Amino acid sequence: MIVKVTRSGGFAGLMAHGELDTSAEPDAGKLEDAVRALDQGKLGSGRPQPDRYVYRLEVRDAAGADATHLTVAEQDVDQTTAWLLDRVLGR
16 A cells, blocks of 8 residues: 655645555554545544644555545544654655
């Protein structure tokens, strides 16, 4: 599974990008479970708030596969999603 994250917004308005191929990670199962747990219907409004981040995710089951796009506003990030975002952006 390939996960791309773009973080925008925040106080300084800086952008960050990250990409992670879960197949190359020792905790691939945990990463993929965290991705599967993302449900756009449960992620909140996705509407940005002043000085807060917005995360845009692109998820592909494999290179060349169709992508799923999700948007998560900082105020809607739970603990599992925060861990996933940190892993992808920390690359």
